[in-house]
Amino acid sequence: MTTSLDLEHLRTLIAIAECGGFSKAAAVRHISQPALSQHVRLLERGLKRKLFERDGRVMRLTHEGERVLAEARRIIGVHDASLHRLEAGRDRTIVVGSTEHSAQQILPEMIRALQAAFPDCSTRFEIGRSTQLAEAVTRGVVDFAFVLDPGGHGAGHLVGRLPLVWYTARGWRRPEPGGTWPLIAFEEPCGLRERALSVLTGEGHRVEVTAQSTTLEGVLAGVRAGLGVALLPSAGGRPSGLAVCGDLPEAGTTHLRMVARRGLPAEVERTALTAGVDFFEQRPHLQLVPARGA
Template identity: 85%
Template structure:
């Protein structure tokens, strides 16, 4: 018996069964009938069994032919399914990167350069969102990796660096009274909790006067003079705002990189190195020691 089966010969066998005869199968396969008959003869010779027998003017499958036909269908199904998966993998050469709005403007340009240099055959797509949403997306596998804020310092993933937390207000803004109006992100938000704790810790009464799901919404509220906001800084100051050094020190927030399960190790390593490189080029930001990055 043969050690291998020709896939095209198996397709011919299936075509004969589905078309109900040799001549129709030849037309469907776009080959001549003699060529089709040759496929059958080669199969019979290799398998050392008769696949067809004459039934009047027609040819029908023998019992052995029916067995071979069933195997042919299984082989073709597995083969074609494998091709579809490989073709899908070839098409899906996209690295999906997530980032919070706070770090997108500064870190993502570095990430684009690093990924394009390391993986020239891949394209890159970005998802901008809140840390909680991005962490969930990474967990579901819809985002390959993401840079997220971790004010509490207990998050998963790689610790990349720390961003200083800065109080901002509109230029010339003064507090309207004993109550400090706070502009914050909607819950859940670790930065909002940190701001509340810092202000109330000094005995100040705090009221959230405006909230938003986006950074732009928070900044708009601050620019409108509705209150102060506590935001991480990766360098530079939002236009139209001033730093409020008279408010309590709020420390830093950790920036972490979380990666989906199964992400290629070289992609994860390149992304982490790009994030660390961003911090190493900015002395005013706190770089995490190498030993702590895998925390």
């Protein structure tokens, strides 16, 4: 029997129990799954007891594992409370996610708000597509993220609405009447792509996706090259080298939401939401949603 317990191994055990699995726990702990499994093996070896057993495809805690988990929570609770009383807490990093569409405009506001509210915390940013960021928040890898929700029924706090605008290259010529409209879009799954196709086909236009990309820069490059039109949200300003296409029907707006991971401190969530709402309040041309305090 071991004479001491590794705190990081105990934290891993707690993470597995709270996340419901090894892979999610590895993401939350910011370690690889093999490293996480090694934590469990070393803990089992030191305590000379089996902590997990397989139940079909799922690994479940044994009776002894449940006992160790209870002790682990007590030990970590006392340890972290002592550090807090001694003001010796570990450096804290707030991980913020944002879609490419809103990063340039919203992230500067977020940096200022977080630095003012939490001067002892560092900030790290993750830029990606809305679906990827939402999954990262669910896994606990990202603390909170600003994501697009074209359907308007997603989870999280409504922050505001961004107008959807049709863009083309300067000097681009629209198809002849009855011709096919070439569309530049994000790869599936993508709510904006679905909205663009729905609006165009709903007006009786024939549509062909002539180019697609996983990134905003790729979509913009296709439009600048004159390969077709693209439907994109606007948070102010027009992408360089592009023109607004006024020949196509209005596509409405897309919701901008803030999703936060479970367990995020309330003060961090409030600060982030307030900064997001403030961004819209300072830009009256954007449609607002009364999200403060939501």
